[in-house]
Amino acid sequence: MDSDKIIGKDGEMMHNNDNLPKEIVRLNGSERLQHLITFVTFFILVITGYMLKMPEAWILKLGTYGTTIFDYRGLVHRIAGVIMIVGGLDHIRYCIFTKAGRSFMFAMIPTLKDVTDIIGNMAYYFGQRPEPPEFERFDYREKAEYLALVAGTIIISVTGIFLWSEVYWSKFVLDLSIMIHGMEACLATMAIIVWHFYQVHFKPGQFPMSRVWIDGKMSNHHLKIEHGAMYNRLVAEGKLAPVDEHDHHGHHGPKTVKQVFVEIMTYCSILFFMGVMFLLGKLLYFPPTYSAKAKTPSTGFDRLIHSGGDTAKYTRHFHNVDDTVNLKLANPQFCVTCHGTLPHSKAPDIRSFLNMHSYFMACEVCHDREENFSGKFNYVWFDNMTDEKVDKIEGSNGVYGSRLIPVLVSDSNNGNEIRRMDEAEDPNFIKSYIAQKDILTPEEQGKAKVIIHKNMAKKPVQCTECHSSKQPYIDLARIGYSQKRAESLYRTEVADMINRYMQFYLPTMFDPDLMRKQKINELKMENRSTQ
Amino acid sequence: MKNHLSRCVCLFLMIWMVSTLNAPSFIYAADEEACSVCHKYPGLSRIDTQTGKSRLFYVSQDIYTNSVHGKILCRNCHLNLDVIPHTDAKKVDCSTKCHIKEPSTDKEFSHGGIYAEFNVSIHGLYTPEMTKKCTEDLPQCTDCHVNAVYQPVSDLTTMKAGISEDALRRCLGCHENKEWTNRFYQHFAHRMHRSKTALQTVKLCLDCHKDDKKMARHGLTATSNYKDTFHWKGVLYGDPNMPDCLSCHAPVGFTVHSMKTGSDPASSVSKNNLQKTCANLNGTQVCHPKATEKFATGKIHPTGSGFEKQVTENVEGEATLNEMESLQQERRFRDLSSITAEDADISKLNAQELFQRKVYIIVKYVYTLLITVVIGGMLAHQVLDFIRILINKSRNNHLG
Numbered sequence: 001m002d003s004d005k006i007i008g009k010d011g012e013m014m015h016n017n018d019n020l021p022k023e024i025v026r027l028n029g030s031e032r033l034q035h036l037i038t039f040v041t042f043f044i045l046v047i048t049g050y051m052l053k054m055p056e057a058w059i060l061k062l063g064t065y066g067t068t069i070f071d072y073r074g075l076v077h078r079i080a081g082v083i084m085i086v087g088g089l090d091h092i093r094y095c096i097f098t099k100a101g102r103s104f105m106f107a108m109i110p111t112l113k114d115v116t117d118i119i120g121n122m123a124y125y126f127g128q129r130p131e132p133p134e135f136e137r138f139d140y141r142e143k144a145e146y147l148a149l150v151a152g153t154i155i156i157s158v159t160g161i162f163l164w165s166e167v168y169w170s171k172f173v174l175d176l177s178i179m180i181h182g183m184e185a186c187l188a189t190m191a192i193i194v195w196h197f198y199q200v201h202f203k204p205g206q207f208p209m210s211r212v213w214i215d216g217k218m219s220n221h222h223l224k225i226e227h228g229a230m231y232n233r234l235v236a237e238g239k240l241a242p243v244d245e246h247d248h249h250g251h252h253g254p255k256t257v258k259q260v261f262v263e264i265m266t267y268c269s270i271l272f273f274m275g276v277m278f279l280l281g282k283l284l285y286f287p288p289t290y291s292a293k294a295k296t297p298s299t300g301f302d303r304l305i306h307s308g309g310d311t312a313k314y315t316r317h318f319h320n321v322d323d324t325v326n327l328k329l330a331n332p333q334f335c336v337t338c339h340g341t342l343p344h345s346k347a348p349d350i351r352s353f354l355n356m357h358s359y360f361m362a363c364e365v366c367h368d369r370e371e372n373f374s375g376k377f378n379y380v381w382f383d384n385m386t387d388e389k390v391d392k393i394e395g396s397n398g399v400y401g402s403r404l405i406p407v408l409v410s411d412s413n414n415g416n417e418i419r420r421m422d423e424a425e426d427p428n429f430i431k432s433y434i435a436q437k438d439i440l441t442p443e444e445q446g447k448a449k450v451i452i453h454k455n456m457a458k459k460p461v462q463c464t465e466c467h468s469s470k471q472p473y474i475d476l477a478r479i480g481y482s483q484k485r486a487e488s489l490y491r492t493e494v495a496d497m498i499n500r501y502m503q504f505y506l507p508t509m510f511d512p513d514l515m516r517k518q519k520i521n522e523l524k525m526e527n528r529s530t531q
Numbered sequence: 532m533k534n535h536l537s538r539c540v541c542l543f544l545m546i547w548m549v550s551t552l553n554a555p556s557f558i559y560a561a562d563e564e565a566c567s568v569c570h571k572y573p574g575l576s577r578i579d580t581q582t583g584k585s586r587l588f589y590v591s592q593d594i595y596t597n598s599v600h601g602k603i604l605c606r607n608c609h610l611n612l613d614v615i616p617h618t619d620a621k622k623v624d625c626s627t628k629c630h631i632k633e634p635s636t637d638k639e640f641s642h643g644g645i646y647a648e649f650n651v652s653i654h655g656l657y658t659p660e661m662t663k664k665c666t667e668d669l670p671q672c673t674d675c676h677v678n679a680v681y682q683p684v685s686d687l688t689t690m691k692a693g694i695s696e697d698a699l700r701r702c703l704g705c706h707e708n709k710e711w712t713n714r715f716y717q718h719f720a721h722r723m724h725r726s727k728t729a730l731q732t733v734k735l736c737l738d739c740h741k742d743d744k745k746m747a748r749h750g751l752t753a754t755s756n757y758k759d760t761f762h763w764k765g766v767l768y769g770d771p772n773m774p775d776c777l778s779c780h781a782p783v784g785f786t787v788h789s790m791k792t793g794s795d796p797a798s799s800v801s802k803n804n805l806q807k808t809c810a811n812l813n814g815t816q817v818c819h820p821k822a823t824e825k826f827a828t829g830k831i832h833p834t835g836s837g838f839e840k841q842v843t844e845n846v847e848g849e850a851t852l853n854e855m856e857s858l859q860q861e862r863r864f865r866d867l868s869s870i871t872a873e874d875a876d877i878s879k880l881n882a883q884e885l886f887q888r889k890v891y892i893i894v895k896y897v898y899t900l901l902i903t904v905v906i907g908g909m910l911a912h913q914v915l916d917f918i919r920i921l922i923n924k925s926r927n928n929h930l931g
Contacts, residue, residue: 052764059767070768125915127922167821171829172887176894178761183898187905194909204920284902288758318673319590320598320680324573342578342585349616352577352588359574397571 020241024223024234027216028100034091035213038149041084046189048077053182053283078164085157107137110147114140134228145195148188156184186284193273207266324399327359330385333422334430334452335363350463360398362405364421365474369457375418377406379479382420393480404479425455467491566605567592569615598678599721602714603629625672646672649788665748668739675735679726681717729766729775733757736776754832772816779831783813800831829884 027035051059051073062069094101117140120133138146159177166174200210212218221243224231234240255263327341335343343363344354357366370377381390381402393400406421424430433440433448440448465473469490476486567590569575576587595601606612607629610621626646633640650657654670663669699716706712727735739745740754757763757776765773781787782799791798799808806827811818819826 052761056767059764062768064769066767066769067771070765070770073768122915125919127919167819167823167826170825171831172891175829175891179891179895180898183895183902187898187902190902190906191909194906194913198913198916203916204924284899317587318677320594320677321587321589322573322591322594324591325576325587325589327574340578342576345578345580348618352575352586352616353569355577356569356572356574359572398574 020238022241023217023219024240025216026212026218029216030094030098030100031104032213032216034087034094037083037087039213041080041087042188042192044076044080045084046185048073048080049182049185050189055288081157081160084153088153088157108143108146110140110143114143134232135226136229137227139227141195141199145191148191152184152188156181156188159184183284186280190277190280193277197273202266202270207262207269328384329403331387333362334424334427334434335422337434339363353463356398360400360403362403362422364406365404366461367456368406368421369461372455372457373408375408375410377421378409378417379404379474380407381405381480391480424452564605566590594680595678597717598680599718600678601681603631607631642672645788648786652789653792654790665745668745668748670739679721681721682724682726728769729771729773729778730769732775732777733763733766756832760831774818778811778814778816778818779808782808782811829887 051069059066095105096102113136117133117135120129121140123129124132159181162169162173162177163181169177199206200213201207218226220231220235220240223234223240224243231240235242329336329341341358342355343358344351347354365379368377381393381400382388382405383390383402385401390400390402393402395401408418408421410416410418419425429448430452433452437445461473466476467490469487472490476489477483481489570588570590571592573589575589576585578584579586600608608623609617611617611619626641626643628639628641628643631640632638649655649672656663656666656669698720699712702712702716703709706715737754737757740751743753746753762774766775777787779800780790780798785799791801793800795801796803798804806822806824809819809822809827812820
């Protein structure tokens with residue numbers, strides 16, 4: 001079937017314009033099918049192909065689905081590729097063995113007129129002539145696109161086949177193939193967006209799309225504007241009704257809702273494809289370099305112990321340190337801002353023990369003493385993330401999700417809360433000090449520090465003050481520890497260890513059974529009752 | 532609707548049941564030495580005043596007892612822990628003999644054999660043919676190994692660490708000591724799969740091998756383009772069968788601990804072994820079974836030739852690291868212009884490889900130029916078209 005065949009009557013010359021068709025078949029059924037196959041496979045190929053070029057971070061987000069997606073990606077890419085190649089071969093058959101195909105092929109051959117058309121059209125764009133040149137069935141844009149499609153399909157098919165049959169080729173051929181395959185894909189995708197989409201989607205009046213690829217028809221009005229030479233030829237031959245100038249009236253009224261919607265959609269889709277163009281351009285000119293940032297817990301266990309957070313720092317720890325070592329505070333106070341979460345370093349014997357306490361206590365618990373303030377201290381647990389009061393601590397080993405913070409309350413009976421002790425009295429002074437620290441002289445820095453730390457206890461609370469059953473500094477049972485745990489903290493766990501520090505020998509120390517045996521031995525030595 | 536709902540409930544129940552079956556069953560071994568009295572606190576750590584790094588002394592007992600060393604006492608590896616703080620503790624030496632018996636020989640168990648093997652490999656300290664300049668760069672046991680935690684045999688993502696009760700119940704029929712059976716089961720199950728995912732392995736190797744300076748100190752170039760390979764993409768997607776570094780550099784028949792340099796005939800990537808390595812016929816995953824001799828040629832990790840020259844100069848003390856850095860930044864642009872026959876000798880490329888490299892680079896540049904010109908031209912054309920339409924429109928509105 002000839003694609004230029006006129007709908008309705010054929011054969012006899014009709015001089016009555018009313019009986020002449022008002023539209024032509026621009027793409028016949030076979031061509032529309034070819035277009036459909038090309039465009040579906042093209043998009044599948046682009047998507048599955050660029051999945052290999054996606055930023056690492058995006059791929060890692062796929063998580064455990066990644067491997068399945070990767071398998072199907074390859075399969076789908078190959079299937080679509082084969083269909084595209086078969087479609088291409090079928091197109092060759094179409095162009096040679098069918099009448100419509102031959103007419104299509106001959107109309108696509110570039111001619112001298114195309115060169116003059118380009119020059120003429122440029123002159124039109126630059127305002128040097130009032131009307132664009134009159135184009136034949138395919139204008140220079142369509143010819144260029146078609147020829148680029150043919151060349152691109154050949155290049156990308158050949159390199160694709162090379163890559164598929166990799167074991168028979170040398171590394172050099174494969175390197176070249178994979179590079180050309182990618183480059184050609186980039187060229188094709190960009191060309192489709194800039195050249196084809198503009199022509200059939202984005203061009204004013206076209207959005208959402210030209211309908212030629214669906215029903216294949218083009219009105220005489222449209223034909224006259226876009227393919228004037230062909231229009232003139234068909235009208236002269238009496239195969240097409242001339243455009244009735246009265247039929248056509250532009251929309252000059254106010255914009256309808258539909259028009260506004262279409263406009264908005266146009267801009268949205270243009271923005272989207274500009275984004276795609278940007279990514280492609282970035283890939284082409286600034287290919288990513290390996291960042292080694294790719295880190296994802298991939299095994300079940302990894303997820304179990306590294307449940308979020310910046311654990312990369314600790315994953316190399318031989319003993320698989322879990323995420324709890326990272327003390328997370330939503331609003332770290334000024335102490336932490338300067339001194340960090342591991343502030344103690346001066347006393348080599350006990351600094352780690354002291355840091356261990358910082359994990360679940362504010363500095364002020366030990367470094368502020370009640371007697372320096374007018375009021376009493378209430379020791380309250382505050383949540384690390386929400387800073388809300390916690391009535392009952394949960395968890396163990398200091399991992400309570402909250403920290404113990406002294407709260408200053410007035411001495412009087414009603415006990416009004418004055419302030420949380422970890423909140424600075426004069427935050428602005430500290431802020432300005434931190435900001436200007438570098439420009440201050442050491443003497444000035446020293447003075448400022450004295451002011452900031454003026455309320456600090458001269459002698460911080462000592463280990464034995466709390467870890468002692470005789471009048472402990474803090475009533476551990478009252479602040480939320482169980483009686484049993486409090487007893488243990490008062491006595492066995494810490495105090496004894498400190499007392500027996502120098503003679504300390506590990507295995508016997510904290511083992512209750514060994515302790516008991518030892519005690520019994522001691523008692524026996526002293527000839528006392530062991531009951 | 533009701534039916535649908537009850538099906539949902541059923542499904543939920545099933546999932547719940549399955550998940551509880553596989554819940555981690557940590558074994559709480561008695562803390563014989565009472566180390567955990569202090570070391571159970573995550574806050575037990577400090578900043579090293581000399582290095583500024585944090586030293587973590589926290590050991591999670593749950594994790595430790597489920598790890599491969601879970602049965603070993605702390606003091607068996609950490610020697611001299613007689614006082615607190617452990618000031619005179621010795622650095623752990625993995626090659627010492629442990630006080631446990633190796634069941635196949637009844638001798639004392641030790642990692643010493645592997646350590647000795649490792650030490651004569653390219654990564655080790657005592658490679659005879661190579662002078663090791665910066666020994667601090669060389670990997671230690673713990674740079675690659677951690678105290679691995681037992682994983683269930685299945686790679687099911689929903690499965691948590693621990694053991695499959697379902698499988699274990701078959702053992703427990705005869706072996707009554709549950710703790711012993713758990714451990715025995717885990718010992719095997721853990722080794723049914725790789726302890727590191729491909730992604731982790733790549734990251735581990737590249738931690739050193741992507742470091743230009745570190746590599747230059749040893750006369751090597753950094754592995755710059757593994758990320759360009761299809762292999763890497765598969766690894767990134769999490770495909771367990773995609774090759775990481777070790778799939779080629781330590782395939783079946785070669786071990787990680789005796790890695791050799793590529794030019795050594797004993798290396799899996801030396802010319803005579805490469806075809807076999809690509810095919811990987813004996814591996815769990817057969818890779819390129821039909822690999823031809825031709826296929827197994829060429830460099831998998833090619834780098835800019837000019838850069839290799841610079842590295843050589845650096846090793847000989849003629850170029851500074853700064854120069855190398857700046858060169859590396861402009862490497863992409865220097866590739867084309869700077870390849871000379873002279874570079875060929877230094878970069879170990881033969882004439883054919885050099886020619887191929889040139890062709891590759893030229894094609895790449897031509898294509899980039901082509902894309903720029905074609906797409907740029909198209910863009911200009913469409914912008915002109917658009918402007919013309921707008922002008923016409925405003926003119927028509929003006930007239931009409």
